[in-house]
Amino acid sequence: MPADYLKIAETYLGEWRAVTVTALHVLLILGLSWLALCVSRKAVGRLRAHMQNGLDDLERLKRLNTLEQVFRYIIAVIVTLVTAMLVLSEVGISIAPILAAAGVLGIAVGFGAQSLVKDYFTGLFLLLENQVRQGDVVEVAGKGGLVEEMTLRYIRLRDYEGSVHYVPNGTITSVTNRSRGFAYAVIDVSVAYREDVDEVYDMMRKVATDLRADPELAAKIVDDLEIAGVDQWADSAVVIRCRFKVMPLEQWGVRREFLYRLKKAFDAAGIEIPFPHLTVYAGQNKDGTAPPLHLLPHSATSAAR
Secondary structure, three states: OHHHHHHHHHHHHHHHHHHHHHHHHHHHHHHHHHHHHHHHHHHHHHHHHHHHOOOOOHHHHHHHHHHHHHHHHHHHHHHHHHHHHHHHHHOOOOHHHHHHHHHHHHHHHHHHOHHHHHHHHHHHHHHHOOOOOOOOEEEEOOEEEEEEEEOOOEEEEEOOOOOEEEEEHHHOOOEEEOOOOOEEEEEEEEEOOOOOHHHHHHHHHHHHHHHHHOHHHHOOEOOOOEEEEEEEEOOOOEEEEEEEEEOOOOHHHHHHHHHHHHHHHHHHHOOOOOOOOOOOOOOOOOOOOOOOOOOOOHHHHHHHO
């Protein structure tokens, strides 16, 4: 009897020892994977900081930040998959049948997940071709805003109202990037037909010169005001088109400030900014000789009554 109890005890002890060793191995794998993630994140961050050291090019900085985020995502996926396979192997589950089943299942699922695969391939080419970077202001798939995050699967945008848009990369057929290199603040100025166009040109150039002399705006404006000329004859105004060459993302602020100052300058100089005019006819004879209908002022109408 004692010998039987000894064998049973040895059996249980062996099983507990095997479970303990397996648990320790699993904890070691999880610990090493966590350590690998931490080390890789720090390594990628230090590499990015080293490449940014002494770099003043804003475009390069945004690209490096985007690449850092994507590389971190890729490393996390790889480490997670390797960790999962090692843990399954350690607990005695053969991964070979799982990989074979995953291959067959992947083919079946691939037909139903073509859009997901397209997202990743499109995201990869967007990244390689440097079309979109974190911090850019872009318009993609009918949505526009600031790029807060870019992965291989989607782009996260935040528009002017603060709404967040998640755009799958597979739906992107064209990219409009408003923050690459430089931008133009295009401005249409409307004045009355009676105003002297040359005088308006002089006033616009004077306001533009004062705008460039402002210390807060000087660094944002790259070149002097470029007046294209009279762009169209509208119903009640002469439309003059002009533009400033500015730094990326500064076109809206420069445009607002120029219009603000130009409005004050026009008011001071007595230059009319028109509103729609309407000529009313009471009727028209066949020969077209009917005169315009003259409306009496309110005071005159009251006196006539």
